[in-house]
Amino acid sequence: MLLRGLSWLVLCQLLGTVINVLLLPMLPGPIIGMLLLFAFLLLHGEVGESLHLASSSLLKYLPLLLVPPAVGVMAYAADIAADFWAVVGALLLSLLVSVLFAGWLMQKLIDRQQRREAP
Amino acid sequence: MSLEWQAAWQALVHHPLFGVGITLGVYQLAIAGYERTRWVFLQPVLVSMLAVIGILLACGLTFVEYRDSVAPLTLFLGPATVALAVPLFLNLRRIRQLFWPTLITLLIAGVFATVMGVGLAWAFGAEQIMLMSMAPKSVTSPIAMLVASQIGGIAALAAVFVMITGVIGAIVGPSLLKRCGIHHQAALGMALGLTAHAVGTARALQESEECGAFAALAMSLMGVFTAVLLPLAILLWL
Numbered sequence: 001m002l003l004r005g006l007s008w009l010v011l012c013q014l015l016g017t018v019i020n021v022l023l024l025p026m027l028p029g030p031i032i033g034m035l036l037l038f039a040f041l042l043l044h045g046e047v048g049e050s051l052h053l054a055s056s057s058l059l060k061y062l063p064l065l066l067v068p069p070a071v072g073v074m075a076y077a078a079d080i081a082a083d084f085w086a087v088v089g090a091l092l093l094s095l096l097v098s099v100l101f102a103g104w105l106m107q108k109l110i111d112r113q114q115r116r117e118a119p
Numbered sequence: 120m121s122l123e124w125q126a127a128w129q130a131l132v133h134h135p136l137f138g139v140g141i142t143l144g145v146y147q148l149a150i151a152g153y154e155r156t157r158w159v160f161l162q163p164v165l166v167s168m169l170a171v172i173g174i175l176l177a178c179g180l181t182f183v184e185y186r187d188s189v190a191p192l193t194l195f196l197g198p199a200t201v202a203l204a205v206p207l208f209l210n211l212r213r214i215r216q217l218f219w220p221t222l223i224t225l226l227i228a229g230v231f232a233t234v235m236g237v238g239l240a241w242a243f244g245a246e247q248i249m250l251m252s253m254a255p256k257s258v259t260s261p262i263a264m265l266v267a268s269q270i271g272g273i274a275a276l277a278a279v280f281v282m283i284t285g286v287i288g289a290i291v292g293p294s295l296l297k298r299c300g301i302h303h304q305a306a307l308g309m310a311l312g313l314t315a316h317a318v319g320t321a322r323a324l325q326e327s328e329e330c331g332a333f334a335a336l337a338m339s340l341m342g343v344f345t346a347v348l349l350p351l352a353i354l355l356w357l
Contacts, residue, residue: 009198016201028265030200031346037204038343047205055202058195063164064146065196066260068138068189070168070282072275074175075182079248080276086243087280091256094239095284095314098232098257099292103301103310105228109220110303 005054012037132178138188145170162318164260165282200261207339210332217305221333224309225340232257232314233349252276254353255345256284259316262342270353281316288315289322308333313341 016033024032041047047055073080080087131137149166175185186193214221237254245253251272255263260281267277292311301307304327311319312334323334 006198009201012201013197027347027350028269030197030265031262031343033197033201034204034207035343035347037201038208041204041208047208052205055205058199058202059206061195062199062261064142064167065192065199066164066264066278067142067146067167067171068186068193069196069264069274070164070260070278071171071175071185072182072273073168073279074172076273076276079246079273080279083240083245083249086240086245087249087253088283090236090240090243090245090253091280091283092287094232094236095288096291096295098228098235099288099295099310099314100299100301101231102224102228102313103296103306104299106220106224106306106309107301107303109223110217110305113217113220 001050002053002057005048005050005052006058008051009033009037009054009058012040132180133184135188137180138185139192141171141174142167142189142192145174162282162286164278165286196261200265203259203261203339203342206335207343210336210339214305214332214336217333220305221309221336221340225313225337225344228310228313229257229341229344233345248272249276251353253280254349256280257314257316258342258345259338262346266346266349269350282318285315285318289318292319293322293326304329305333309337312337316341 012033013030014033015036016031017029019032019036020027020029146163146167149161149163149170152166153161153163171185175182233254233256236256237250240250240253248271251270252267252274253276254270254272255266255277258266258281260278263277263281264274268274288311292315293307296307296310301310307326308323308330311323311330313319315322316338320331320334320338324331
């Protein structure tokens with residue numbers, strides 16, 4: 001069961017890699033694979049049991065899979081130190097403003113839609 | 120009889136499984152620590168990263184050797200990225216009635232968050248490679264890392280920026296939003312998922328079911344949109 005779902009995921013990624021080389025060099029292979037799987041799910045209308053099992057097991061360990069790439073930071077310690085305050089300041093400021101902006105915009109749009117539906 | 124301690128130590132730290140071993144061990148300790156304390160600063164990826172770096176430095180190993188050793192783990196990042204299509208699909212079905220507000224907020228606020236981050240860092244005088252690693256800061260790390268390396272940034276840096284953004288967003292986001300009069304659960308969820316990705320979504324789930332569903336949707340859509348549109352935008356702009 002798990003293997004069948006996993007095979008689908010691998011197949012999607014391999015197809016994505018082929019499309020990446022042939023047609024879409026600016027999109028990474030796994031992202032194209034994800035779009036392919038999403039399109040398939042939209043057509044199919046539901047998530048099969050094997051696919052559900054494979055994707056939830058894999059996503060449960062996503063943080064673990066992210067540890068090795070994150071450790072790569074040690075190779076760039078000097079670059080980070082050089083731009084540290086610029087980067088941290090920009091991250092903080094843009095985060096605070098965009099959280100508020102996103103929440104405000106969504107609330108405005110919801111209010112508008114509800115007013116239109118119930119005049 | 121004299122034991123060859125030095126040779127045994129060298130064989131241990133240079134064994135191809137050493138990297139996998141410390142990663143698995145450290146990660147499980149980090150997860151246990153996070154579940155025991157539920158403290159937002161103890162993000163398992165962040166704690167594991169610091170611990171692994173510490174061990175590597177103490178053993179005198181380079182990142183290149185570690186990276187080769189854990190290649191079997193990193194191999195699964197691709198299929199895991201593909202697997203994100205499943206929660207995206209499941210969430211999309213749940214919230215049809217607020218389709219347009221969601222899509223419009225996503226497009227406008229998503230572009231705003233990305234442009235603002237890069238613009239500010241540029242104004243503060245950060246290098247090009249830093250800017251490109253910062254651009255995908257609001258999306259979940261696997262996508263951010265892929266996108267960053269695609270547009271000329273550094274995947275590892277992107278992961279750190281993503282983590283900082285997520286943790287701070289989850290800590291200050293909900294109280295900031297409520298203080299500014301935003302109380303609709305869908306709006307809270309959107310704001311958290313859109314800017315603070317997985318960490319924000321985990322925080323949104325503590326607010327309510329509806330809030331969590333919108334956060335998960337915003338996170339996955341923001342990820343897809345960034346993955347598709349950001350490389351295109353950079354390509355056209357440069």
